[in-house]
Every structure is written in C-alpha cells, then in structure tokens.
Amino acid sequence: xxxxxxxxxxxxxxxxxxxxxxxxxxxxxxxxxxxxxxxxxxxxxxxxxxxxxxxxxxxxxxxxxxxxxxxxxxxxxxxxxxxxxxxxxxxxxxxxxxxxxxxxxxxxxxxxxxxxxxxxxxxxxxxxxxxxxxxxxxxxxxxxxxxxxxxxxxxxxxxxxxxxxxxxxxxxxxxxxxxxxxxxxxxxxxxxxxxxxxxxxxxxxxxxxxxxxxxxxxxxxxxxxxxxxxxxxxxxxxxxxxxxxxxxxxxxxxxxxxxxxxxxxxxxxxxxxxxxxxxxxxxxxxxxxxxxxxxxxxxxxxxxxxxxxxxxxxxxx
Amino acid sequence: xxxxxxxxxxxxxxxxxxxxxxxxxxxxxxxxxxxxxxxxxxxxxxxxxxxxxxxxxxxxxxxxxxxxxxxxxxxxxxxxxxxxxxxxxxxxxxxxxxxxxxxxxxxxxxxxxxxxxxxxxxxxxxxxxxxxxxxxxxxxxxxxxxxxxxxxxxxxxxxxxxxxxxxxxxxxxxxxxxxxxxxxxxxxxxxxxxxxxxxxxxxxxxxxxxxxxxxxxxxxxxxxxxxxxxxxxxxxxxxxxxxxxxxxxxxxxxxxxxxxxx
Numbered sequence: 001x002x003x004x005x006x007x008x009x010x011x012x013x014x015x016x017x018x019x020x021x022x023x024x025x026x027x028x029x030x031x032x033x034x035x036x037x038x039x040x041x042x043x044x045x046x047x048x049x050x051x052x053x054x055x056x057x058x059x060x061x062x063x064x065x066x067x068x069x070x071x072x073x074x075x076x077x078x079x080x081x082x083x084x085x086x087x088x089x090x091x092x093x094x095x096x097x098x099x100x101x102x103x104x105x106x107x108x109x110x111x112x113x114x115x116x117x118x119x120x121x122x123x124x125x126x127x128x129x130x131x132x133x134x135x136x137x138x139x140x141x142x143x144x145x146x147x148x149x150x151x152x153x154x155x156x157x158x159x160x161x162x163x164x165x166x167x168x169x170x171x172x173x174x175x176x177x178x179x180x181x182x183x184x185x186x187x188x189x190x191x192x193x194x195x196x197x198x199x200x201x202x203x204x205x206x207x208x209x210x211x212x213x214x215x216x217x218x219x220x221x222x223x224x225x226x227x228x229x230x231x232x233x234x235x236x237x238x239x240x241x242x243x244x245x246x247x248x249x250x251x252x253x254x255x256x257x258x259x260x261x262x263x264x265x266x267x268x269x270x271x272x273x274x275x276x277x278x279x280x281x282x283x284x285x286x287x288x289x290x291x292x293x294x295x296x297x298x299x300x301x302x303x304x305x306x307x308x309x310x311x312x313x314x315x316x317x
Numbered sequence: 318x319x320x321x322x323x324x325x326x327x328x329x330x331x332x333x334x335x336x337x338x339x340x341x342x343x344x345x346x347x348x349x350x351x352x353x354x355x356x357x358x359x360x361x362x363x364x365x366x367x368x369x370x371x372x373x374x375x376x377x378x379x380x381x382x383x384x385x386x387x388x389x390x391x392x393x394x395x396x397x398x399x400x401x402x403x404x405x406x407x408x409x410x411x412x413x414x415x416x417x418x419x420x421x422x423x424x425x426x427x428x429x430x431x432x433x434x435x436x437x438x439x440x441x442x443x444x445x446x447x448x449x450x451x452x453x454x455x456x457x458x459x460x461x462x463x464x465x466x467x468x469x470x471x472x473x474x475x476x477x478x479x480x481x482x483x484x485x486x487x488x489x490x491x492x493x494x495x496x497x498x499x500x501x502x503x504x505x506x507x508x509x510x511x512x513x514x515x516x517x518x519x520x521x522x523x524x525x526x527x528x529x530x531x532x533x534x535x536x537x538x539x540x541x542x543x544x545x546x547x548x549x550x551x552x553x554x555x556x557x558x559x560x561x562x563x564x565x566x567x568x569x570x571x572x573x574x575x576x577x578x579x
Contacts, residue, residue: 049422050415051578066422069332075419083416085349085407092348093416100341100420101333141416 031195131158383466384539386454401486
C-alpha cells in the first residue's frame, strides 16, 4: 500500500508535484497516467525517498521509505533512468543489490531466470545490452527482494510485442498474489489492458483516482457507428430525432445521442436499410487526451508562466 | 494458482545496516574496471618508482634510502584520492546513485561504508606496496652511501596517508557529483598547495603543510620535506592535521548528501 498525502515538490520556482493525495492498494495493478512532464517520475522518486518533498508526505506500508528495515524486501523499483553502470555485468549489479539487503546470492540466478536473461548474457557488461534486455534487467533488480510493493516507471519502454505481453502477464500475476503494483506509462492502450485502477495527474495535480472501467464509462461518451446505403436520408432522420451526427473516419456516421436499438428502430420505421450498427465507447486514449487537454487549459488561465514553460518543453520535444 | 515469482523464504529480515552496505560497496568496487585498474596502479607505482630511482642512480646525496625508494608514493597517493573520488562520483555519472539509495536509503550508512572500503583497501595495499618498495630500494641502492631513514613506524603512517587521501577524494566526489570534476578537484587539492606555496612567501610552509602530500613527504623522510617548504610540524602531527581536515570535509559532504535530492 502506497499513501501520498498532500505531496508537494517544488524545484526552485517550478511546482512539479502539487498537493497530490492518492492511495495505491494491494491486489490490483494501478496505472499512473499523465503526459510527459506531469510529475510521474518525480512522484515515484518521492515515494522512494530519493527526492525529499517540499510539503506533505508519502508512505509505503505505513512507513517512510527511509524507515523500512529491509527496503528491497518491501519495495522493488524500476526508474525511468536505468541506474545500471554500463561497465558492470548484470550479474554483479544484481549480486550487489542482493548483498545490500542481506538477500542470499542464489536469488540472483532465480530472478535472471524469471525475467528470461540467460546466465551468459548476465555475465556480460550491460553497456552492450539492447533496450529490451536492459528493461528485463531492471525488472530482475526490482524483483530481487521478492517485494510486497512494485513501483515501475515506464516498464514496457523499448520492449517488443512479446516483451510487452510478458510484462502485462507478470504485473497481473504479481497483483493476483496480493502485491501492490504501481506502474506509470504514457501508452494509454497498454494501460487499458493492464491496469485495474488508475491515478491520473496533469501538471502535478490529481485529475482522477478511480477504477479503470468507471473512468472510461464516466468520461467517455458512448456513440454508435451506422452505415447505410442511403446515408443522407438516414442523417436527416437522425437529426430530426435530435441526434448529433458526424462523419466517421472509417466511413459511415458516428451518432451521439440515441443508442443502437433506437437507431435501428428508427431506420426500420422509415424503411431505411442499415448495413452496420456498432455501439462504441471512446478509448482511454481519447478520454485521457480530452481530460489532460482541459487540465492544461485550466492551468493556462490559472498560472500563465508555468503553462508556457510546459508548452515550450513539449515543443522542444 | 501458479505463481510467476519464486518467493524468498522469510529469513534474512534483519534490519539492513553497515555490514550489508559494505558488502554492496565491495561488489560494486571490484566489478568496474576504472576503480580496479586505478587501484592496481596505486599499488604498483611505488615499487616501480623504487626500481627506477635505484637503477638510474638519480638519488640526491642528502636523501635517505627510505625517502628515495618511496619517491613515487606522492603520485600513488594522488591515484588513491582519484579512486576515492570515482567511488562516489562514478555513481552520479552512471546514474546508479538512485539504485544505491533505493537499496540503502540511510545515506550516512552508505557514506560510512564507502569511506571504510576505500580507506581499508588503500591502507592495506599501500602498506604492502610501500614496504615492498623500501625493500627493493634498500637491496638495489649501494650500501652505506645514503642515510637509511627509519622505516618503522613511518610505513604505517604512510599507508594511513593513502587512506586519508582516498577518503578526501570520496568527500570531494560526493560534493562535486561528477567524475571529471571530482578527479580534477581532488588532484588540485593535493597538488596546488605545494605549487602555489612559494607565492605566499613566509606563509608557504603553512599553505603547503596543509596538503596530504606534505604529511606523506615528511613521513617518507625525503629531503624534499624541508621545514621551510612544508612547515615544521612533525610527520605525525602533520598526518593528524590532514586527517582532521579530511574528516571535516567528509562531515560537510554528509550534511549535503542528506539534504540534496539524489
């Protein structure tokens, strides 16, 4: 369990994390979403006690990170910046971490096996590792202490589809074992498939802390895709019934307002043939983009200077 | 239900402390080339120096066998300081400092473990290497031409001056947090006092006497360690002074280490 209370971090005049309060519970995968520069990585560093908060507090299992008796047995972490010395072998990296928390050396072979890094690869210096191998090493390091809580910053970065599927399965099974899994990602589609619960932030502030399904249902507008050989006639009918009709990118009409059964009935009553009738929800991607855009706009009025800085960063990127 | 992870047995749950941090630092120290090779060079250099001085017959008539044999210890001591600097700054350059602090969030313990490691390694290696250098020089130099010098207990002090230099480097590494910057700074700290000392006129011996190099030169009883150049403080008080300054700098580094974001 991770609990943040009014967590705030300022760097000079810039507020990276702004009175953030949320709880990450065990037994499920909690996604941490936010655009680049929203404060995700800063929040994770604050949880790990690497940066100290300007105000507020954050605890893991009720304790500040620095007070954990055996940190790696409690929390496993993978940060965005790798934190591996390129000149050191993966094996020694893991052996050092094991030694630092009194974990038996044989655990190194176990986690290497778990993440699918062969022993001979692990004996090589990590400088030559591919992004995917580096990521597997990072996961191995996070799992070395068999921790109750996992904090992973962008774990699927640089992985191929097979690797992504592997991480997704691993996260779900870790959560199913009753662990707390907290992972950030900018890949909304990935989060939609992996997370049970999400914490969304924008510009350091909490936007949402809710179940994934509720989040999509509350925030996404349901619409219906309709295709007909008489598109103009159908549109006139629908608009007369008060529906909002737009052209969909895939052809056909995207109808907001009446649900699929009502549209079907309406078409039958007027003798219009319907070739396709598909109820649809906005994807998390769309919902998220809408939400974070409105958050940025809100902030732009609120604090003109900061919003400008963020935009410049985004332009630079 | 099948578990993906292999659970660890619930043993080994003793609160982690200094011993674990030291074990971590030792594995890190010996698994990276830069620290291993610089340490090896530190150990080899005094012996190479003794062979070179004796074979070339370049020893000043007023020098001692001990001082002459240990001529290159001044350079070796600088390498010891570089090793200390790398042990701290290398973690920042490679980004591993975050991994280290996630594994050991009590930063004072991490600093203590690193200091113990570099001081211990340097003390043992310098003691062995400087003793060997003295024995080589003694065997190769012509008998009776030079004053012998007193190797004991000076050799223990010489080894200690290596340990002090390594800890000084470590403190600088934590303060500067950048390898190139830290190495340059610590070499400057060792070298500049004797380089700029003459500019200070009568105050030269105070300025130059502050450097660990001065304590080392006095301990090796070389003719370079004249009172007007490096101060009239005896070799042991000089070593103590340098150790005290290093301790103060290390405590300063600790205060900043605790306060700064990693």
